[in-house]
Amino acid sequence: MGASSSSSVQAARKAIADRLHGLRLDAGLTAHRLSETCGWHPAKTSRIEHAKAAPSDADIRAWCRACGADDQVADLIAASRDADSMYIEWKRLQRGGLRQLQESRVPLYERTRLFRTYSSHVMPGLLQTPEYATALMAAITDFRGTPNDVAEAVEARMARSDVIRQGRARFAMLIEESVLRYQIGSPEVMAGQLGALLSAMALPAVSLGIVPFSARSRAQWVTEAFTMFDDSRVHVELLAAQVTVTAPGEVDLYVRAHARLMDMAVRGEHARRLVAAALSALAG
The missing domain is CATH 3.30.870.10 (Endonuclease Chain A)
Structure with a gap:
């Protein structure tokens, strides 16, 4: 049961990663090109797309801007914040x-x-x-x-x-x-x-x-x-x-x-x- 209790969090973060990955493909951008446009190392793009790192609000804005998908920013930021709120440390609560x-x-x-x-x-x-x-x-x-x-x-x-x-x-x-x-x-x-x-x-x-x-x-x-x-x-x-x-x-x-x-x-x-x-x- 312990593993399952965090799987909803991981699934939500994976869904966000998949959406960002899809935006990059739809824009015809390689991972290297997107990283260059956003001004960060390609390893960061890889971590985000594989749900190894959660993107910040600024990361999402930069990603969508690079893909010509500014209309997706608000929805993706909301989804990312919802995923973060699923796991809240007691010291924060x-x-x-x-x-x-x-x-x-x-x-x-x-x-x-x-x-x-x-x-x-x-x-x-x-x-x-x-x-x-x-x-x-x-x-x-x-x-x-x-x-x-x-x-x-x-x-x-x-x-x-x-x-x-x-x-x-x-x-x-x-x-x-x-x-x-x-x-x-x-x-x-x-x-x-x-x-x-x-x-x-x-x-x-x-x-x-x-x-x-x-x-x-x-x-x-x-x-x-x-x-x-x-x-x-x-x-x-x-x-x-x-x-x-x-x-x-x-x-x-x-x-x-x-x-x-x-x-x-x-x-x-x-x-x-x-x-x-x-x-x-x-x-x-």
């Missing part, structure tokens, strides 16, 4: 602090009608208690060295999480059993979070599955955390960056992965027993 990141996603959360999530290491943001979110965001802030606005970010996350109780959307949520056991914050924080998870399982809009340690064929499904927004967009969380997947074929891959993982998960009373066992382990 979080450079203004965590609160701004939480608030920026409110419109997306409000218009989504079906959320499908998979969490392998921490509780899904929509289910986090304020205390759990505080402990988690404090650790993120410390690790990434971002501005410390944890209190404001937690407040924003709690406000965003209201969508789970408004009755306008459905939530098909999956977590690994290990999420119940990884201690974020103090034992009291974890106990409160596990109790809140039991309450969330009773919400009519929420379907929560837990993939148990004992799930068969589990080894081949170790994957990154992701959130699906309807059938049109997936946010994949990597250590260094967030990858946005929008290509239909790639989105479908995550739809099928979520369904497969849901088949491995336990729900209802069995899931509640796993949560209760994790609570008992904290008390012990």
Whole structure:
């Protein structure tokens, strides 16, 4: 799954490279001649055409001007910027602090009608208690060295999480059993979070599955955390960056992965027993 999460980005960049290559051929220019006209080394033209280097806005303008295709500039620049936005390093997303990141996603959360999530290491943001979110965001802030606005970010996350109780959307949520056991914050924080998870399982809009340690064929499904927004967009969380997947074929891959993982998960009373066992382990 890790390789597929960036393939949409590469496919988008390859499509831009192919369009630029086509413009050069249509203009009857050799790669050497185009490079000469644009004022750069032929190796740069080769890297751009083979999607080994992303062209800048200035590169695209120069390329189109050399090919007599100025009418293509705006469209190509827009496509290039879209490709860049698919892979965004966390340091860029979080450079203004965590609160701004939480608030920026409110419109997306409000218009989504079906959320499908998979969490392998921490509780899904929509289910986090304020205390759990505080402990988690404090650790993120410390690790990434971002501005410390944890209190404001937690407040924003709690406000965003209201969508789970408004009755306008459905939530098909999956977590690994290990999420119940990884201690974020103090034992009291974890106990409160596990109790809140039991309450969330009773919400009519929420379907929560837990993939148990004992799930068969589990080894081949170790994957990154992701959130699906309807059938049109997936946010994949990597250590260094967030990858946005929008290509239909790639989105479908995550739809099928979520369904497969849901088949491995336990729900209802069995899931509640796993949560209760994790609570008992904290008390012990």
